[in-house]
Each structure stands twice: as structure tokens, then as C-alpha cells.
Amino acid sequence: MKRPILLHPDPRLKKTADAVSDLSDELRRLADDMLETMYDAPGIGLAAPQVGVLTRLIVLDCVKEEGEAPRPLIMFNPEVLASSDELNTYEEGCLSIPEQFADVTRPAEVEVRWIDRDGKERVEGMDGLWATCVQHEIDHLDGKLFIDYLKPLKRQLITRKMQKLKRERARV
Ligand code: NI
DSSP states (O other): OOHHHHHHSOOGSSOOOOOSSSSOOHHHHHHHHHHHHHHHTTEEEEEEEGGGGBSSHHHHHOOOOOOOOOEEEEEEEEEEEEEEESEEEEEEETEEEEEEEEEEEEESSSEEEOOOOOOEEEEEEEEEHHHHHHHHHHHHHOOOGGGGGGGHHHHHHHHHHHHHHHHHHHHH
């Protein structure tokens, strides 16, 4: 089942999400719903706070090549264990900030630990778009958006555009 995605600015996008202690069927259902919502958007990552749930859960699939098999990842309590000194800059966007994009620089490689859908602990190194995406989504769990990396003026400009967009959508 698809879930509505919250749009910035929204106080729920600025909160720190709670760790998962018990992997329930309800949480698995939430994860499946989030993947469906993400693919439908379409997007390459989604964090639970973006659907209004303040739980440490993210989903992603950064496979972009046409014809390549999808690789949906469900990550409970994701955590960056180590980051490379080498940096990478990508033009980022966010499903909670539609149609706004900006360059963000982050570590090029990260080692990430998480609990998967079956409750198993996993550790994996990620690079390229996967590294950027997983860091962007984990930021959401700490109430941080990609625009928080931008200069204040640029951030304010995007926020004003978003306020306008939300007003327009509310009128429909
Ligand atoms: Ni985002």
C-alpha cells in the first residue's frame, strides 16, 4: 500500500527517529509499503520519517541501468561504521523536496551496518550513488535534509519555493 510522502517544511522531518528494538510484522509491512511508495514516486531512497513514522528505517534501490535487476534494500537501524576521506559530489534531490536539486559533497565510500527484513545483521561497503543515497537516507533519521548542507540563502530559497508548492497543492 502506497503511503503519502510528507513535504518539507514539516516538523516531523526535523525530528530524530527512534531505534527499532523489536522487528514486528507491522514494521515489515511499513518497509514493504515504503518500497512501493519509493518505486512509484519514482525515487531511489525513502526514510520512514518521510511517511510520518519516526522509526529508524530506510529503503533504497540505486540500480539505475535499464534492464538491470532491481536491488531493493530494507534497512532497520542503519548506521555508518566508517567513511572514506575521499569525497564525492552528487546532485541530490529528495522526495520530500520535489523538483529541487543541489550539489552535496559527502564521503565517497561508507561501511554500513543494519538489520535486514529477516532480522539479520548485515555489514556492507557502499560507493558511488549507493554511498550518497544511504547517507542521505540516514540523515533523514536524524532530522537532517540535504538542503541543510547548502548555504543559508540557497536553503531559504528552496524552502520558500516549497511553501509555495504546498499552498498550491492545498488549494487543489
Ligand atoms: Ni530525502
